[in-house]
Amino acid sequence: MDYQNKLVLAPMVRVGTLPFRLLAAQYGADITYGEEIIDHKLLKCERRVNEYIGSTDFVEKGTDSVVFRTCHQERNHVVFQMGTSDAVRALTAAKMVCKDVAAIDINMGCPKSFSVSGGMGAALLSKPELIHDILTMLKRNLDVPVTCKIRLLKSSQDTVELARRIEKTGVSALAVHGRKVADRPRDPAKWGEIADIVAALSIPVIANGDVFEYDDFQRIKTAAGASSVMAARGALWNASIFSSQGKLHWEDVKREYVRKSIFWENNVKSTKHTLKEMIMHYSSLELPEGKAIIKSETLADIAKLYEEEKYYQFVNENRFLVNGSR
Numbered sequence: 001m002d003y004q005n006k007l008v009l010a011p012m013v014r015v016g017t018l019p020f021r022l023l024a025a026q027y028g029a030d031i032t033y034g035e036e037i038i039d040h041k042l043l044k045c046e047r048r049v050n051e052y053i054g055s056t057d058f059v060e061k062g063t064d065s066v067v068f069r070t071c072h073q074e075r076n077h078v079v080f081q082m083g084t085s086d087a088v089r090a091l092t093a094a095k096m097v098c099k100d101v102a103a104i105d106i107n108m109g110c111p112k113s114f115s116v117s118g119g120m121g122a123a124l125l126s127k128p129e130l131i132h133d134i135l136t137m138l139k140r141n142l143d144v145p146v147t148c149k150i151r152l153l154k155s156s157q158d159t160v161e162l163a164r165r166i167e168k169t170g171v172s173a174l175a176v177h178g179r180k181v182a183d184r185p186r187d188p189a190k191w192g193e194i195a196d197i198v199a200a201l202s203i204p205v206i207a208n209g210d211v212f213e214y215d216d217f218q219r220i221k222t223a224a225g226a227s228s229v230m231a232a233r234g235a236l237w238n239a240s241i242f243s244s245q246g247k248l249h250w251e252d253v254k255r256e257y258v259r260k261s262i263f264w265e266n267n268v269k270s271t272k273h274t275l276k277e278m279i280m281h282y283s284s285l286e287l288p289e290g291k292a293i294i295k296s297e298t299l300a301d302i303a304k305l306y307e308e309e310k311y312y313q314f315v316n317e318n319r320f321l322v323n324g325s326r
């Protein structure tokens with residue numbers, strides 16, 4: 001995979017499932033990260049080809065619970081992001097999905113207590129030996145590109161030192177979220193500190209933080225000197241941020257997301273969460289639409305709310321015709 005001059009959809013828990021990734025790609029994202037999935041969780045899954053909807057699913061054994069769903073359309077640009085604290089476990093999990101995705105990324109930036117208490121996410125930032133073990137294990141044993149995503153350390157010098165160690169493992173690229181572990185999302189991202197890392201490395205750096213408009217992609221790219229740029233919240237609120245033609249109205253983007261969620265039978269919790277985030281940004285969950293989203297229990301409820309019942313019916317009837325039975 002080429003990491004030069006790419007617009008990248010950032011990993012987002014509960015948001016970055018198949019319909020959202022395809023939505024971002026439709027508007028112009030070149031590389032789309034999936035939500036972080038913990039290695040333990042993937043190891044409980046089996047791979048199932050879902051001919052009914054045309055996807056490849058990783059489903060928790062003995063259940064119908066889809067942990068990761070992908071499809072051939074995104075095969076060349078989807079990145080599987082994993083949470084791990086162990087090299088052997090990471091490799092075993094990565095081997096399960098690596099033939100179905102374009103690259104494997106390790107999350108080394110998540111500051112949430114769930115991640116950190118399990119030794120994952122930002123907890124790895126203070127364990128360079130473990131980082132080295134995980135990345136070299138994956139790099140030596142997988143045929144797909146391996147990358148990781150970090151946050152800034154306390155001093156720019158520390159981050160540069162860590163980034164150099166990461167580069168030595170042979171990773172294909174390094175994504176840098178320009179905030180420190182203690183920073184809040186409202187604190188401005190430190191593009192200048194990403195520039196220090198870019199200056200010290202020869203592998204591509206993907207700069208991340210505070211891209212809210214299409215023009216911000218170029219601004220951060222120039223300020224940091226980065227190869228590529230990654231957007232999270234800006235894309236969550238309006239995935240057409242990736243379009244060089246300018247943003248579409250968020251209501252239109254939301255409707256397209258609802259249709260994709262229906263088509264790909266997205267986990268209803270993921271669809272609800274994503275819609276709630278969009279509504280909270282532009283409107284309010286206290287208004288009728290927000291209240292109805294909170295109450296909805298199925299994709300059929302959501303289809304009804306957005307007057308997409310005909311589409312819902314059409315998709316399901318046509319699947320029945322093509323496949324004969326469910």
Ligand SMILES: Cc1cc2nc3c(=O)[nH]c(=O)nc-3n(C[C@H](O)[C@H](O)[C@H](O)COP(=O)(O)O)c2cc1C
Binds near residue numbers: 013210
């Ligand atoms: C809803 C949400 C979920 C996130 N989930 C993940 C995740 O699964 N893995 C990860 O590395 N970062 C995750 N992040 C962090 C983003 O990928 C990104 O680094 C951060 O939001 C900064 O980018 P931004 O300023 O464009 O939002 C998440 C952020 C948001 C807003």
